[in-house]
Amino acid sequence: MEDKTILSTKNPIIKNIRLLQEKKSARDQQGLFIVEGIRAVSDLKHKKVQTFIATRNINKDAFCKEETQWIEVSENVFSFISDTKTPQGIMAVVYKEQYSLDKLKYKKNSIFLVVENVQDAGNLGTLIRTAYGFGVEAIFLSSSCVDLYNPKVVRATMGVELPIFTNINISDCIHQLKQKDITICVTDLQTDTYLQNCEFNKGVALVVGNEANGVTEQTKELADKKIKIQMQNNLESLNVSIASAICLYQICIGNC
Amino acid sequence: MEDKTILSTKNPIIKNIRLLQEKKSARDQQGLFIVEGIRAVSDLKHKKVQTFIATRNINKDAFCKEETQWIEVSENVFSFISDTKTPQGIMAVVYKEQYSLDKLKYKKNSIFLVVENVQDAGNLGTLIRTAYGFGVEAIFLSSSCVDLYNPKVVRATMGVELPIFTNINISDCIHQLKQKDITICVTDLQTDTYLQNCEFNKGVALVVGNEANGVTEQTKELADKKIKIQMQNNLESLNVSIASAICLYQICIGNC
Known part of the structure; x- marks a missing residue:
């Protein structure tokens, strides 16, 4: 040309x-x-x-x-x-790349990340990059998430090679993962179960939620495990990309 | 008035x-x-x-x-x-608050955070907030760090109540912490020691470094322990606030 x-x-x-x-x-x-x-x-x-x-x-x-x-x-x-x-x-x-859900491989110890309604491009970029670093097999973004192709997200995820599915219906996605024997794990400030006390001995999907409101109640109800990070000083919550990174780290070292 | x-x-x-x-x-x-x-x-x-x-x-x-x-x-x-x-x-x-180093309390299991030359206000804000959430006793910022009183840092650290020392000479600071029997732990991509294999059974100071270059060689030489986070996919490194959060989490659960 x-x-x-x-x-x-x-x-x-x-x-x-x-x-x-x-x-x-x-x-x-x-x-x-x-x-x-x-x-x-x-x-x-x-x-x-x-x-x-x-x-x-x-x-x-x-x-x-x-x-x-x-x-x-x-x-x-x-x-x-x-x-x-x-x-x-x-x-x-x-x-844009089109990934087919049918071709997705589910290995015994696969880790997946499901992202519900994360709004900040910086947070989404960091989430994706960190997930890649911890060997996450695929990421699923709900239709309400900030656009994966937003220039700020594109910059932050430079070099990341991993299937990312967009416009996902979270409930359908969770049902499909469960059928493949993947444990659905959500972050939940209301639970009494601390992350460090959980065992992760098979495939896990971590579900994380919106910056202000966390994972929706509807999605929490579909979870196999609800976890929270032990904190001090009555800090309400950690930034979503920080909390997700800590969970992925713990899942990864418990699972690799 | x-x-x-x-x-x-x-x-x-x-x-x-x-x-x-x-x-x-x-x-x-x-x-x-x-x-x-x-x-x-x-x-x-x-x-x-x-x-x-x-x-x-x-x-x-x-x-x-x-x-x-x-x-x-x-x-x-x-x-x-x-x-x-x-x-x-x-x-x-x-x-501005003035904290006196002499009044700082060193408890048996105290965790400290030493920040060397972190340049991004967003990163410093997230670092301080996360450290507060993990019960860090005090934070030391090198003189080359972005200003603690930068409006963006001030916004991100709203509600955080913890002594933060600024304009710190890192080498003096480390010597002083060592005298109080605090283990100096630096993040280092060159080490073979993974974070999850470390034991933290007494007071620890985590030293983290600049976004692009990490902790300086000079500071690494003063460390008791060099640690890195186990990663996959050849990702060079994690964002400094993400990496620090994961280290603080691991130190905290190994130490609390």
Whole structure:
């Protein structure tokens, strides 16, 4: 495909990229999202790129190995479509990955993470990254979660290679995991069971919830185990990404 | 003291409050910092307030019980000095607390947290809050850390009541803790010792380091124990507040 040069922020391709940065609805409708920055774009590996957009100083050969559309833009245009304060001059329009639930492998000691209604992009990014670090096999995000393809989440999860299912109905998901003999474990401030006293000796799915309200009552009722982290000083609760990380750590060392 | 009303952003008191919001140097020089928002200001408890600043709709009696200066400002002036996008119309100029190292109590199973060169205000806030939740007795911040009185850190640590020592020389601090028979434990990606295999059966100080570079080599050399968190998928490292939380959790359950 021939390279293009675009020098106006009014160009429809440029306008659409800005839409993809800003609007979940545009990302959903087009099945595309934006990855930005030298390291993140270099790290795309198996992901399918639709278009690269770069400023003149970027070396095309370092990024664009196949017959993918390469668009050169002015620094002004790049700033207009960049989500960062100090743009690095390279971004890619990437096809969203579609994972099939049917192909998911359930191993004896698999760990899964189910995320219900987490709203903060920073929290979701940290959650996903930490889950990857603890060998979680797959992540399920409820339809009410912040968008996985939000630029802040994309930045935080750079290099993470793991199936993430979006727009999940939590109740269906839990039923399906239970059928595969996975123990459903929810965090619950009302329980008397401390995390460190739990045994995790087979497949586990950890369910974590919204920043302010935790896991919904409806979802708690579906759980096999309710756990909480032992705390002092009457601190109400830990940040959701901190609490989840501690649970995953404990499940992982009890299970590996 | 008589109440005042200020309607101009050019008033020197207003200009100084903005300085206190924005500049560590101003906070250091004046020994003052800003606490903002209804809940945070209600939560000040034992902290000494120099001045309250509020918009007209705020009920003075709910906040200002003693003979403290109360300044009413216009919404425009409040927005000018507020650090938040949706100001709640109340802030307090607060005296920094001075903790004396000599008065610090070292109990048999005390846990301390030593923070070396953490740069992100969000990370420091989460670290302090989590440490409080795990019953840490005191926190020591190296002089190169982000300012404890940065508005973002102040917001994140609302309600936390625990001695935090700032501008600490890490090496002096570690020597002093060792004299009190406290085990110095650093996070180190190069070690072979996993956190879950460590025993913590007396006082422990956990030392954590900078987001990009971890704990300095110089500080690692002073440690009694070097630990790392067992991870998978070749993830280089966890976020500093996540890693610290997991270490504190493990120390806490091994030590309580």
